[in-house]
Amino acid sequence: MRRTEETDRLDIWRRRQETAYGLIPYVMLAASGSLSVVVSRPAGRPLVAVAVLGGSAAVLLFWFVTLHPDWMGRADRRGRMVVFLVALLLIAAGLVLLDPLFGIFAWVGYLYSFAVLPGRWRLAGVTATALITATAQAGGPPVDRDSGLLWGILAVANIGLAGAVSWFSLVTERQNAHRKQIIDELADANRRLELTMRENDGLHAQLLVQAREAGVLDERQRLAREIHDTIAQGLAGIVTQLEAAERARDRRADWKRHADLALMLARESLTEARRSVRAIGPEPLEGSRLPEALAELVRRWSGVHEVAARLVTTGEAQPLHPEVEVTLLRVAQEALTNVAKHAAASRVGVTLSYMIDRVTLDVRDDGVGLPPDLGPERGTPGSESFGLTGMRQRIDRVDGGLTIESEPGVGTAISVTVPASADLDRASA
Incomplete structure (x- = not known):
């Protein structure tokens, strides 16, 4: 992930700081030495000693700062850098005692106290540097009361100023470290967020594929149910009436009645097939309410099957949701079809009950009961006929429940319960 602008600015500042720490000490050492030689070198102060100490300072800086700049600020090299700082301050103190003009160079003690020493130990480094610079400002170590008073005032002023700057630097460094930590955490959080978003994109694509496949499967099941409940049942009724007409060919009145019923069923099946293709409601529910549609269904079924x-x-x-009404009507159709196929019943009762928040539909017959391969004793919907399976699927779509009770010689009872106010968007999801 691309680094933030804030992190880039901090890195640029750190590189500039390292460059300054590498160049400033040499410049200040050269300036102090030049002033000591050219401007004013008091008598009695050997130039050789100044050169030795100045050369020692240069070698010390070259080894620890120029050749090994990466040691500065590293915890595993802190001991070596403390030795470097102590040696540098001792050399600076010696140069100041030889010539107060080297107080210019002694100022670098502040730089390296901040760069080398950890936390509150910086106060010790800047205090030692402040005492050295105070000695340079006083023109040398105190030799009498007045010079001692001046030195003391300068020392207090330098220590106070350097201590305040050191404290503010420490606070700023902690804030910068905290800010950098926050930036790093945000960058890490952004990386995780990008990874999560990529994973979510993959999951979203997978869900779209699954939803598309589920939609295709759901539509296939819907078409299968519609074909079973309309065309298949209609064809079965037509076959039944034509077989009856074949048996009654010698009785013209009965033959004509069965032929007329077969023709009527064929026309109704064709109409229902067209409506299923257009995915609109069944004809009995158009222009009438569910009780009237069920009454007409029961009347016609009774007339066809005697x-x-x-x-x-x-x-x-x-009033119920249209899909709930279609479900109850189709369940009644399938239940009556099963009675006609398997029950050999002499009497059928259909009960539609409206309650406060539920609607129930019961279909009972006095027949021989469902065959073993269709009955509820088989235990799972997958072992039932397609009609019963489609019935369960329809009821599940409207968040309803189905109960089937069947006993040989006693009859079969099918009971359906659906919500009166079904949330079809949720139930169908």
């Missing part, structure tokens, strides 16, 4: 059937509606009828 089985007594009756619808009872309890509670106050209320």
Whole structure:
């Protein structure tokens, strides 16, 4: 990840600081030496001693600062740099005693006290440097009361000023370190965020693929249910009526009745097939409410299959979500189709009950019960016929429940319960 501008500025400042620490001591040593030789070198102060100490200072700086600049500020090299600072201050003190003009060079003690010593130890370094510079400013060490008073005033002033600067520098350094830590943490957080976003993009793409596949599967199941509940049931009814007509060919009245029923079922199946393709509601629910549509379904089923059937509606009828009404109508169709196929019943009762927050549909017959391969004793919806499986799928889509009870010789009862106010967007998700 690209580094922030704030981090770049801190790095630039640090590089400039290292360059200054490497050049300033040489400049100040040269300036002090030049002034000592050219401007004023008091008698009795050997030039050889000045040259030796000045050369020692130059060698010390060259070894520790020029050749090994990376030692400065490193914790594992701190001991060596403390030795360097002590030696540098001793050399500076010796030069100041030889000539106070070397107080210019002694000032570098402040630089390296900040750069080398950790934390509060810097105060010790700047205090020693302040005493050396105070001696240079006083013209040498005190020799009497007046010079001692002057030296003391200068020492206090230098120590106070250098100590304040050192303290503020320490506080600023801590703030910079804290700021850099925050910047590094933010950069790391941004890296993790970018990684998470890339992972989320991958997951999002995967979810889109899964959602697309689920949509395709859901649409296939919807079409399969519609085909089963309309075309397949209609064709089964047509086949039944044509078989009955074949058996009654010698009785013209019965033959015509069965043929007319087969024609009616064929027309209805064609209409339902077209409506399924257009994905609109079933014809019985268009222009009528659910109780009327169920009543018409029960009446026509009873007439086609010659089985007594009756619808009872309890509670106050209320409008339901269109998909809930379609579900209840299709469940009633499938239940009556199963009665016609398997039950051999003589009587069927259909009950539609409106309650405060639920609606139930019960279909009961007095037949022989469901075959073992279709009955609830098989235990799992996957072992049922496609009709019962489609029934469960429809009911699940509207957040409802299905119960099937069947006993040989007693009959079958199918009970469906759905919410009166179903959240179809949530239930279908």
